[in-house]
Amino acid sequence: MSTPEHIDAVDLGRRRNDHARRRESGLELPSLPANPMRRESDGWLERWMATVEDLARLKASHPMLDAVIDEQAGRWIRIGDRWLADFASCNYLGLDLDQEVIDAVPEYLARWGTHPSWSRLLGSPVLYEEIEDTTRRLLGSEDVLLLPTITHIHMSVIPVLVGGGVLFLDDRAHKTIFDGASVARGHGATIQRFRHNDVEHVEQLVKASTITPRVIAIDGVNSMTGNAPDMRELARIAREHDAVLYVDDAHGFGVIGERSPEELCDWGMRGNGVVRHQGETYENVILVSGFSKAYSSLLSFLALPTRLKDVLKVAAPPYLYSGPSPVASLATTIAGLRVNEARGDLYRYQVHGMTRRVLERLHQLDIYTPNESGYPLIEIPLAHRDDIDVVGRYLFDRGVYVTMAAYPLVPRDEVGFRIQITAANTTDQIDRLCEVLGEMNDRFRLQPEQDERLLFRARGKEM
Numbered sequence: 001m002s003t004p005e006h007i008d009a010v011d012l013g014r015r016r017n018d019h020a021r022r023r024e025s026g027l028e029l030p031s032l033p034a035n036p037m038r039r040e041s042d043g044w045l046e047r048w049m050a051t052v053e054d055l056a057r058l059k060a061s062h063p064m065l066d067a068v069i070d071e072q073a074g075r076w077i078r079i080g081d082r083w084l085a086d087f088a089s090c091n092y093l094g095l096d097l098d099q100e101v102i103d104a105v106p107e108y109l110a111r112w113g114t115h116p117s118w119s120r121l122l123g124s125p126v127l128y129e130e131i132e133d134t135t136r137r138l139l140g141s142e143d144v145l146l147l148p149t150i151t152h153i154h155m156s157v158i159p160v161l162v163g164g165g166v167l168f169l170d171d172r173a174h175k176t177i178f179d180g181a182s183v184a185r186g187h188g189a190t191i192q193r194f195r196h197n198d199v200e201h202v203e204q205l206v207k208a209s210t211i212t213p214r215v216i217a218i219d220g221v222n223s224m225t226g227n228a229p230d231m232r233e234l235a236r237i238a239r240e241h242d243a244v245l246y247v248d249d250a251h252g253f254g255v256i257g258e259r260s261p262e263e264l265c266d267w268g269m270r271g272n273g274v275v276r277h278q279g280e281t282y283e284n285v286i287l288v289s290g291f292s293k294a295y296s297s298l299l300s301f302l303a304l305p306t307r308l309k310d311v312l313k314v315a316a317p318p319y320l321y322s323g324p325s326p327v328a329s330l331a332t333t334i335a336g337l338r339v340n341e342a343r344g345d346l347y348r349y350q351v352h353g354m355t356r357r358v359l360e361r362l363h364q365l366d367i368y369t370p371n372e373s374g375y376p377l378i379e380i381p382l383a384h385r386d387d388i389d390v391v392g393r394y395l396f397d398r399g400v401y402v403t404m405a406a407y408p409l410v411p412r413d414e415v416g417f418r419i420q421i422t423a424a425n426t427t428d429q430i431d432r433l434c435e436v437l438g439e440m441n442d443r444f445r446l447q448p449e450q451d452e453r454l455l456f457r458a459r460g461k462e463m
């Protein structure tokens with residue numbers, strides 16, 4: 001959920017200055033006690049301490065950051081002696097708890113062991129072929145390439161695609177895309193940022209560019225706002241200007257899909273992602289997503305032409321060098337894809353209904369969220385970022401576990417929290433969440449719907 005300006009572990013100089021500024025402005029939280037582990041010879045380690053201090057402070061003031069979960073029962077979790085309803089999980093289809101998926105694993109372990117450690121180029125169990133083929137058919141793409149994580153893909157594939165050309169980068173793309181862009185820059189690429197979801201801006205930049213290759217990198221369903229970009233316009237720009245549109249749909253795959261007269265809700269059917277949902281094709285479009293959210297499995301993919309797949313087998317380091325996904329994850333992906341075909345639309349329909357209830361409740365309470373899509377990620381920014389500690393503590397005490405969006409994990413004006421809803425959440429949990437949102441509205445300053453929506457839009461235009 002982090003945004004590119006924040007938590008850049010390498011950019012320590014800026015972080016230290018930022019620390020000093022906060023101290024000067026009086027915003028600094030109380031110092032942490034001296035570290036008893038510190039030694040004279042640790043000079044080299046000191047360079048990293050600012051980062052560690054931030055995390056230690058966040059951890060001390062936010063019971064939902066870096067928390068140790070002692071136990072889980074359905075979508076309830078226990079931390080110490082407190083049980084909380086979990087709205088921080090991204091297992092949108094609830095397949096992590098699906099008995100059919102769980103029962104599928106032992107048979108695969110018996111056949112393949114826990115973890116044959118070949119990289120894919122050195123030895124690729126036939127399970128990969130099976131998953132690539134099923135995913136290709138689900139997406140309707142020419143081909144699919146599986147790699148362990150989306151982070152691996154961005155870091156290794158973006159530099160290959162861009163080469164010495166230019167990468168047009170959405171300002172609010174996920175941090176991992178920015179990391180891939182940094183690697184690409186290190187290999188000689190030019191990076192040009194465009195305003196979030198601003199189609200005119202990106203077209204202007206692409207038209208003005210004389211360099212090739214050209215790649216436009218964006219998020220599909222955005223991990224903070226929960227909204228999706230205009231795929232049709234962006235794909236058109238890519239096609240008209242000999243560019244490739246590179247889309248990270250970590251939060252859309254498994255959730256939204258192709259539209260159909262038979263669909264149960266306006267999220268469409270089959271969960272085959274943002275490209276199909278908006279009626280687009282894969283011409284000049286590369287879709288990247290993963291199974292680690294909706295499918296609860298450590299595995300990710302690119303939907304791409306076969307000829308590019310062949311290139312990446314040699315040119316993308318993870319295919320050659322990285323340890324593979326665990327067999328259990330391959331097994332849960334295979335079983336998950338089967339469950340998706342059988343009853344995924346029903347699960348999506350349930351999540352859709354629960355999400356709508358929460359959004360309606362926010363609307364009723366006049367609480368602002370940037371979520372305009374109705375998709376199951378709901379960010380609630382606070383009116384006053386300094387309230388984050390008490391808000392987090394209140395939610396925790398009332399048994400509601402969410403994703404805390406604290407500074408410096410997000411920019412200061414987006415400090416708040418994010419709710420995710422999954423098929424394994426229950427209506428009782430949604431009741432509790434709605435009740436607690438009402439209580440919070442009485443106690444804390446959340447952003448009001450109307451004014452802040454205008455402010456948010458205005459801010460988007462200024463960026």
Ligand SMILES: Cc1ncc(COP(=O)(O)O)c(C=O)c1O
Binds near residue numbers: 148176248300
């Ligand atoms: C939009 C987006 N891209 C990439 C990632 C990282 O995915 P992975 O864990 O597969 O590297 C995340 C994880 O939160 C994400 O939200």
